[in-house]
Amino acid sequence: VQSAVTNGAEIGRAYVADVGSGLEADMETMSTELGGVRGLFDNRIQFSRALAQIGDFFGYPALYILDENGRVLASGERPGAPPYVAPPREALETVAGGEVAPTTVTENPDTVRALYPLPDYGNTYLYVVRPLAPGLIQRMRNGEESITAYREAEESRARIQAAFALSYLETALLVLVGAVWLAMSAASSISAPIGRLVKAADQVAGGDLDARVDNAEAPAELIVLSEAFNRMTQDIKTQQAALKTASDEAQARSLFIETVLSGVSAGVIGLDRKRRISAINDSASHLLGLDAEHVQGRRLAEVAPELGELSERGEAHIEEDIDIDRNGDALRLRVRIEGGQGGEMVLTFDDITRLVTAQRNAAWRDVARRIAHEIKNPLTPIQLSAERLRRRYRERVGEDVEVFDRCTETIIRQVGDIG
Incomplete structure (x- = not known):
């Protein structure tokens, strides 16, 4: 970019310099030509015509003869010639000092103006005007300004880069702060309802089944979760009440059954699927000589082999009399088994020893x-x-x-x- 702008400006300056060089050669020639028409100088009309013809011959739209103070003594202008612009005072002083005055470039229209001494006319000067390509001066100025701006930009690039980096950092920090703020807001909108849900869960874990979660302003998913939690706690409360009622009823029935079993004279033993003792009443413990607390969960065949043999048959209904030996005493038991078929069963048995003895005595009496x-x-x-x-x-x-x-x-x- 810098090379293109610099080359463009150099081309413009070279063009102006070339025009200036041509001006010097032309003015020297025109000075000689004007020496030939010196006799017409007093007749200003004829001299102006001659001056215009010389300018037209060399391609200059306007020629002027100026005195040492810059006043116009004679002029030769073609139609459409640029308006007259007085030369700078410094240029007149330079030429008066015997030096070559620099060419002057003017705008609107773009022209090149130059001074040249006329020794044949005394202290007078030839002042010529040559037009340039329209807009050239503005383009040259723009080029110079572009070069200057580019150089300034080059010089301040580090500052610009630092400022840009700082701006980028500030923007990144603002974006980061905004993202953190949004994340914290989103996290707060989620964590607060979850915190209430955790608190309610702790209350439920502590036994408070009346705990409820109110997340009406929470996200839709958490509202659904809270409603599900509330339904769950309500269901647990209902089920707990039902279980408590069922447990109370079961305990009442169990107490009633235990009371009934403890009051009957028959022995009663409950067996599970593996023929382990699950229940035994006092009469059964007394008849079999067992400790009810120590036989719970043990197989019947281990504590009462005679009864164990009957229970292992797996029949749904059994009624049979068996003889057992209890601490040296022979007992006759009438055993009834209900259940069987691989499932739970109940054994009931009565001590019919006295009945058998009485029946035997009655038989002997009859005999x-x-x-x-x-x-x-x-x-x-x-x-x-x-x-x-x-x-x-x-x-x-x-x-x-x-x-x-x-x-x-x-x-x-x-x-x-x-x-």
Whole structure:
């Protein structure tokens, strides 16, 4: 960029310098030509025509003859010539001192103006005007300004870069601060409802099922989560109340069953699927000689093998009498099993030892009664026969009456004792 701008400015300056060089050569030639028309100088009209013809010949729209003070003594102008602009005082003084005056460049229109001494005319000077390409001076000035601005920009580039970096840093910091602020706002809008949710969860964990979360102003997702949490706590509260009611009812039923079982004389044992004792009443513990607390959870076959054999059959219904030995005493138990088929079951059993003994005694009494009856049937005729013999033949016996009486009396007494 700098090279292009500099080259453009150099081209403009070179063009102006070239025009200036041509001016010097032309003015020297025109000075000679004007020496030939010196005689017309007093006739200003003819001299002006001659001056205009010389300017037209060399391509200058206007020529002027100036005195040492810059006043116009004569002029030769073509139609459309640029307006007259007096030369600078410094240029007149330079030429008067015998030096070559620099060319003067003017704008609107763009022209090059120069002074040249005329020795043949005394202290007078030839002042010529030559037009330049329209806008050239402005373009040259713009080029110079561009070069100056570019050089200033080059000189201040470090400052500009530092300022740009600082501006970029400030912008980045502002963006970062804005992002942090937005992030904190978003985090606050999320963390606050979550904090309330965590607090409510802690209350629920502590047993307060009346805890609720109010996140009406939270994001939609957290509102849905809060409503789900509130429904969950309400469901837990309802289920807990139902479980408590069911537990109370179960405890009441269990207490009732325990009361009933403790009051019955029959032994009752509950078994789970693995034939382990899950419940046992006092009667069962007493009949089997077991400690209820120590047999809970143990297999029935380990603590009561006779009952364990029945439970292992897996039948849905069993009723059978078995004999067991308890501390040396033989007991007869009537066992009933309900359940079976691989599931839970209940065993009930009664001590029928006394019943069996009573039944056995009753049977023996009946046998004895029958035997006695069978024996008693022939005794009556024997007794009657002995009594009849004593009445009929006592007086006939004679001297053996005592023996006869003793024998008949013995028969009658023995028959009476047996009967």
